[in-house]
Amino acid sequence: MAIFHYRASDVGGNVIQGTLEAREERLVVLHLQQGGLIPLRISKGEEGVKSAASWLSFRRRRVPLGEVVLFTEELAVLLKAGLPLDRALQALKEVTTRPAMKEILDQILRDLHGGKTLAEALSRHRIFSSLYVSLIQAGEAGGFLEESCARLGDYLSSVGEFRSYLFTALIYPAILAGVGALSLILMLLYVVPRFESFFKEMGQNLFWSTRLLMGLSHAMLSYWWLGILLAAGAGFIVVRLIKSPKGQMTIDRFKMEAPFVGDLSRRVAAAFFAKTLGTLLHNGVPLVSSLRVVIATVNNRYMSQSLSGVLENVEKGQHLSGLLKKVGLFPELFLQMIGIGEETGELAGMLLSAADSLEKDAKAAVRRLMALLEPVLILVTALMVAFIIVSLLLPILNLYEIQF
Secondary structure (H helix, E strand, C coil): CEEEEEEEECCCCCEEEEEEEECCHHHHHHHHHHCCCEEEEEEECHHHHHHHHHHHHHHHCCCCHHHHHHHHHHHHHHHHCCCCHHHHHHHHHHHCCCHHHHHHHHHHHHHHHCCCCHHHHHCCCCCCCHHHHHHHHHHHHHCCHHHHHHHHHHHHHHHHHHHHHHHHHHHHHHHHHHHHHHHHHHHHHHHHHHHHHHHHHHCCCCCHHHHHHHHHHHHHHHCHHHHHHHHHHHHHHHHHHHHCHHHHHHHHHHHHHCCCHHHHHHHHHHHHHHHHHHHHHHCCCCHHHHHHHHHHHCCCHHHHHHHHHHHHHHHCCCCHHHHHHHHCCCCHHHHHHHHHHHHHCCHHHHHHHHHHHHHHHHHHHHHHHHHHHHHHHHHHHHHHHHHHHHHHHHHHHHHHHHHC
């Protein structure tokens, strides 16, 4: 079987691109004509695959997570209503307003008509993660595809809401820190220099704080280009560090072990781990296969590396709770709940309950952190502004006392 990349036109004049597996080009033409399409160009081999992959990659970037969640939930509703899979996908293709999603659904339909399963068709598009594909595959194998889609929609919605909550909680402190830093820079660049000529006319010794302030202002005005170069160099180093595997490993390890935020990072990572593993097990995916998917989808490389040994020992028949305890990255209560789930045979349900509990704890920890961080930022900014104002006023007050 060879892979062909094709460009075809429908009766409405819309150009459609995609890939298709076939023994020869003639069968591709026949398949397109049976689908009501007019073949425009058909290419065979790696060039066609690369062209299709690059084109689909460009389209995928324009499909947000919310669109995938909506697609999953609507597919579950249509399947529960008794609609066949191909008709349900066709209906979703007709109602979607996003061209990228429409094109992906068209490709999925053609793969289904070509004999592929839904999981195989979805796996060719990066917007569907390995977790997504595994759940769909389990639903197809067990005959409960609509239930898998419904659970998958709930999972994606809850994970998306949790991530959105964490991101939203950081917006206000970030804005506060940015505004405070900008205010200090503007004062050093524009306010402090206006007092310098006045202080020279006074002809008296300045306080150490005023001299320090003048020095900082002079440095920023005279060597601003050096500051830009240093910032650009630091940014370049950070980007290289983030892109390198060793750098990512170092950053991810710091997230887990840093004071204050380390505990929060571990709770968030444990919540995602429990939610993902529990959802997979609840949908009938075996434990070893579920762990393999979870490890592949973990965003923290340090945790993923730590869990690789867990997977090997689970395959040998060892208990999951004991292995996770040796990793040392999960809360004690979470480990106890997993142990109870293994003893009672309700590991999936216990994992989902633990995920809900961890999400609540993480949200409470974020609220406590923000409640502490916001006044600290305000206080630090106010103290620095007060230092500048007092340093500028002290020579004036001293001059007034001398004259008096």
